[in-house]
Amino acid sequence: MTYFDSLSIDDIREMVDPDRPELMTRQADRWAAIGTFYTDQATVLDDQLTAIRPSWTGSAAERFYAEVEQVVLDFQQAAEVADGNAAGWHDITDHVRFARDEIIALHTEWQTVKDELGADGDEEAMVEARLTYDEAARSIMTIIAEATTDIYLRELWTPDPPDERDISAQQHMESTRRSTVNTDGRDNRQTTDTKTTERTDKTKPERNMIEGHGPLDDNMIEGHGPEGDDFVSILNGPQRDGLDSTPPIDGPVLQNPPVATPQPMTPPPPSPNPIAAPPPTGQPFGVPAGFPSLGGNRPVFAPPPPPTSRQSPFHTPQQNTVRPVIGARPGTTGVAPTGQAPSEGLNRPGMGNRPATAKPTPSRRLIDGRGVVRSTRAGQTSRTPVRGPIARAEGRLPRGAMLPESRRHRAVPIADDVRKLKRRQSQEERGAFSTETPMVPGIIAGSSRLAPRIDPGPMVSLRSTASDEPTERSIVEKLAERPERDLTNQQLWSPPELSPGVITSRRPVDQPHHDPGAVYPRQSR
Amino acid sequence: MSHTPDLDTPVLALTASDVYGFAAALRDHSTAMFEQVTAALDTFGEASAMRDDRPWAADPRNEPAQPIVDYHNEAMDLALQQLRGMAGRFSRLSGLTDDIVAMFQTQDELNAAELDDIHALVNQTGAIEE
8 A cells, every 4th residue: 555646756745744753752752751650650559458458357458449549450450551652652753753854864865966957957857856856755655654553553542531530530639639738737738729621821833733844843843852741750750769669657658749749730941852854955964874785885975977768777677665674674673673773774663573672761660569460561562562551441451452432532533444453453452351251161181270151962982873884885885875975076087177288288079078099099908 | 437547546657567557658649649740741842732732743744643642642641631630630549548547446446447448448439440
């Protein structure tokens, strides 16, 4: 499948110019921060639950513990979705960055070629070269589109916000907490307003996305530089590291996050150059991880020789496209191949295979409260390809079951085909993980744990059907009973219907095929 | 309402070795978590700011990427809702625990608690749907 059929290399260059992989990375880091935050909360709560279990037992206690466990589970599931989205978005970002770098490099080269050919006045060669560059650009974009769509289908999931009453419970919590705190006199802190998202004082920057070929002024993007995202730093504050140790018996046991800053709503002024801006048009980044067939021209970007009809920048159609490494990604990190990293085209994005998480995170608390080895953040690569967030509404689905309910609050409809694909995937997964799936017994030897649903009943000794000694006559009669339809099989042994001049030079004969007389005359004694 | 624990109850003992310490710790934690989440969310002027103004496929001609970006934007919006909601989830658990330690102010009372009592508190607090 090919997308972008109507777009030229110039169009595609314009199209990818507004892409900002740096900001996408920041988004992915936010996902990761949320996932880490949830994981920390779940861990703390689970540890506490483990600690208090011996102190209170009984059915009432178990009822209460079930409530706590459910909260732990909710946090764990939310963390799973967030972590998965972080990894998936990092992966998509790698592809986007790669495509953008490639397209820019290709376009830069095309402009050089165009100038050269324009000077020569060779219109025909110009047209041909342009078509080649167009096709190469489309190929890059098509591959990236397919790869990112695949990642999207496999790895991006919608968070499941708690009920509205959970959100409104914060107000309930506030009133409760104030009365509690004021009574015991331990804390008189005032909390910040819960309405945190109603401020709309920011004006969205107007982005002229496709004007010119140069990159956008990154200062137009308000907020925070990719290096210091306040959202991430606050959510994953340094305090959380204190959670790694066993909670102390005395003193504040749970995490003590930073006290809310009095004026958190004023973002720090954007740094003068918060984002490593890609070079402007015409200024190539070193040697992009480009096309092998173009490698000779890349380092100096000297005008290539005017391509003739067979000496286009790409010698063969197969070499026109960026050939990704299928199923493997060299290297151990998820860093996308970029133009800044000169290479010989070996570091293409691995299609269908997520790279290692780009965010290096030290392994923390590999063992959870129940002694189960948790997947570390870096261990996201070990997740199954199709992740299965668990629906809260479904109760106690096994871990890994797919989200069965329709996604809620869909603000922007996604393409029908994509949505159907996702839904169908979910149905399959749900069926696959259903504990109601009947099992076929006895197929695998030793599968004693499988409860057979089909009772074959006791063994009955039957008289052997081979007890009668066959006679020659019985054999002849049995063979004579072959049905007529077997003639079709017999024809397999017959000489084929002759097609004159094609298989054999013999002329077709009208006599029966089985008459061997002419060929093998019977010898008379 | 019996949300206010007695001053003489062991709730003041900040130990997580029993439910009373758990209640106190949870109370502190939910408060701090709420503030932490609020501060984190406040870094965005508005919820959509997390999207960073469509850093990919802003050009509508990049058709294959549009549903992906739309989906991701929606997911990020929901993530922020979820973040608030999870803080509320924690606070409700804290409220439930507070109710329990307020109702059963000694360990003996706690051990004598009936399942129905906890059920009633859970339903009252509405911590978790059945």
